[in-house]
Amino acid sequence: MFYLFPFGNVSQNEGIIVYGAGAIGQSFLKQLEVTLPFAVIYVTDKKIVSSKKVGNVVFLPEKDVFQLPAYQIVVASLKFGEEIKQRLIQQGIEAERVVMLAENHAMEESQFEPHSFDWNEYYSDAEGHNEVQFQTYLEPLIRKYDFSFSRVVDFACGKGRIAELLSSFSDSLVCVDTSREAIDYCVQRFREKSNVECIVSEPEWIPLDKNSIDLLYSWDAMVHFDYRSIDYILTGFSRILKSGGFAVIHHSNAREHNSFKADKNWRKNPHCRSEFNAKDMRHLCEKSGFTVEEQQIMDWGIEALDCISVIRKC
Ligand SMILES: C[S@@+](CC[C@H](N)C(=O)[O-])C[C@H]1O[C@@H](n2cnc3c(N)ncnc32)[C@H](O)[C@@H]1O
Structure with a gap:
């Protein structure tokens, strides 16, 4: 599967937060690297324990997300998207900031003419x-x-x-x-x-x-x-x-x-x-x-x- 970054659902801002550093998150980073719509990209995930900066991408633990400006958070998971969204909301993130991945953002790898x-x-x-x-x-x-x-x-x-x-x-x-x-x-x-x-x-x-x-x-x-x-x-x-x-x-x-x-x-x-x-x-x-x-x-x-x-x- 190929996962398209939800370009149509995010507004222009200086920064964006991607929740999920797995295969979908990595694919999002590649797409953002080429299109460059944000000056800074934060990536967080439960598995990230310490902060690291690579180019304009900052990997950081989930707890640090709450110290960042109120950028939109794109959830890089279809399977656990709802669960992640609810957890973020419970921790005080406004629901409008969370951008979910829709089914039509997932595409078969095979070539459609x-x-x-x-x-x-x-x-x-x-x-x-x-x-x-x-x-x-x-x-x-x-x-x-x-x-x-x-x-x-x-x-x-x-x-x-x-x-x-x-x-x-x-x-x-x-x-x-x-x-x-x-x-x-x-x-x-x-x-x-x-x-x-x-x-x-x-x-x-x-x-x-x-x-x-x-x-x-x-x-x-x-x-x-x-x-x-x-x-x-x-x-x-x-x-x-x-x-x-x-x-x-x-x-x-x-x-x-x-x-x-x-x-x-x-x-x-x-x-x-x-x-x-x-x-x-x-x-x-x-x-x-x-x-x-x-x-x-x-x-x-x-x-x-x-x-x-x-x-x-x-
Ligand atoms: C992105 S749309 C562009 C439509 C239009 N030119 C415009 O600017 O609004 C691409 C169009 O190409 C058509 N198309 C794709 N392959 C084609 C082919 N081999 N021969 C003719 N039309 C084709 C699709 O059905 C679709 O309507």
Whole structure:
């Protein structure tokens, strides 16, 4: 099992206390080391008898926790979580300070392909970031390149939050995703827009005609795809794009990253980025008949974690 630190349930503060120095606690430390959201991390456990400082992590006995500022306490145990919480409360810690690990923070080690993952939480969380992401990353490229908006594809569109913005630029926009639920949602979302079509695709097959598309973009989806899927998908892009057509692809740049070693399992990496990078994209483009017009290395919580490649079918 892999245990995800409950990033969504802790507030920004100078410090955090992790209760539990076992396998889950150690995994939390690794995640905090990469993401660096706290200046100081305290780790406590019944088994810790004396204090020790390693970098910005302070290991200390349970009794010393009560002398610390009122930082949140993240309980690094699923099995004994409730018992630990009750003990802390009995000793005077306010219940609101204790952050529990939920069942969905525990993930199977096995690799789930991005098309079989449940994106529902993502869909609702991401919805508020549409305009800012569009204006920061996609709009400058639209201004810079002479894209044709005759027939456009949003690949791995999810529930259509970016497609909504692009639909007003496009004569015809096709929303493509492997999730039937997401596509059903898009059908409802765009029911008033006669220029938008919504299609369920196969993980490695896009059901669109050869040489039928002028522009294709994919936002915050292929960042999770591994080398093999991108290899297949680029072949698909090459098939459906017209000669000279562009693809704007937001993908991972996590392989050979300066600040961490990317795992083969995308779900273990910061922001679930896959073990893939800008160099891999250049290599695959060469194989599948694309020229790389430009690559923008970009930050996503972590410096240089992602890349946007603008590629053109030869
Ligand atoms: C993180 S969501 C991003 C959705 C959307 N682009 C956005 O920014 O809101 C990833 C999406 O990729 C879709 N997906 C995963 N694998 C896919 C594949 N092989 N082909 C098409 N869609 C895929 C998922 O169903 C999901 O909707």
